[in-house]
Amino acid sequence: MMLLSLVIALGLAAVAHAAQPTTLQWDASCSGADFCGTVVATKVGSNMAYHDDSAGTPPNPLASVTIRMQRCKTYSLTLKSNLGLANGEYTSIHTHGLHVSGNAPGDNVLHDAPGETDPFVKDTTSFTYKYSVPCDHGGGTFWYHSHTEQTAPQISAGLAGALIVEDGGDNPEQVPAWISEMKYA
Numbered sequence: 001m002m003l004l005s006l007v008i009a010l011g012l013a014a015v016a017h018a019a020q021p022t023t024l025q026w027d028a029s030c031s032g033a034d035f036c037g038t039v040v041a042t043k044v045g046s047n048m049a050y051h052d053d054s055a056g057t058p059p060n061p062l063a064s065v066t067i068r069m070q071r072c073k074t075y076s077l078t079l080k081s082n083l084g085l086a087n088g089e090y091t092s093i094h095t096h097g098l099h100v101s102g103n104a105p106g107d108n109v110l111h112d113a114p115g116e117t118d119p120f121v122k123d124t125t126s127f128t129y130k131y132s133v134p135c136d137h138g139g140g141t142f143w144y145h146s147h148t149e150q151t152a153p154q155i156s157a158g159l160a161g162a163l164i165v166e167d168g169g170d171n172p173e174q175v176p177a178w179i180s181e182m183k184y185a
């Protein structure tokens with residue numbers, strides 16, 4: 001637990017010292033999902049970040065893109081890597097706060113899960129994560145990060161970003177019933 005806290009603290013520190021993050025631009029006219037996007041795990045000097053592939057040259061200093069999602073929508077998020085990883089090293093995306101499937105191509109973080117494809121990316125491969133955000137998902141500010149045997153150094157270098165599920169603004173009808181019905185016992 002202490003190690004995890006340290007990893008998170010280092011990761012947030014790395015993000016805090018980077019440039020202002022931009023927001024991932026989803027493609028709403030793709031096939032197979034409501035929205036598609038591609039991020040590239042990018043390295044400049046000793047800094048790393050998830051960069052929006054549609055945004056051209058990565059900014060310097062780097063900052064991982066903010067990912068925004070809406071309830072009731074499906075997302076296809078492809079990860080590529082330009083990290084210059086050594087042989088056998090890889091990267092990935094793991095989300096925090098999304099109530100989605102943990103089976104690949106969802107938010108699986110495991111090697112060799114029976115019958116599933118490893119959701120890991122080398123410099124020569126890519127992986128497309130599929131997320132289906134439930135219609136009764138709570139809005140909130142969450143985060144995503146790499147989740148591999150190299151989690152600590154990769155997050156510390158900046159492979160972590162904000163993940164926002166939009167709450168529908170001030171319209172109470174947009175708030176899931178299970179939230180608006182919550183009362184103190």
Ligand SMILES: [Cu+2]
Nearest residue numbers: 094096145147
């Ligand atoms: Cu985590």
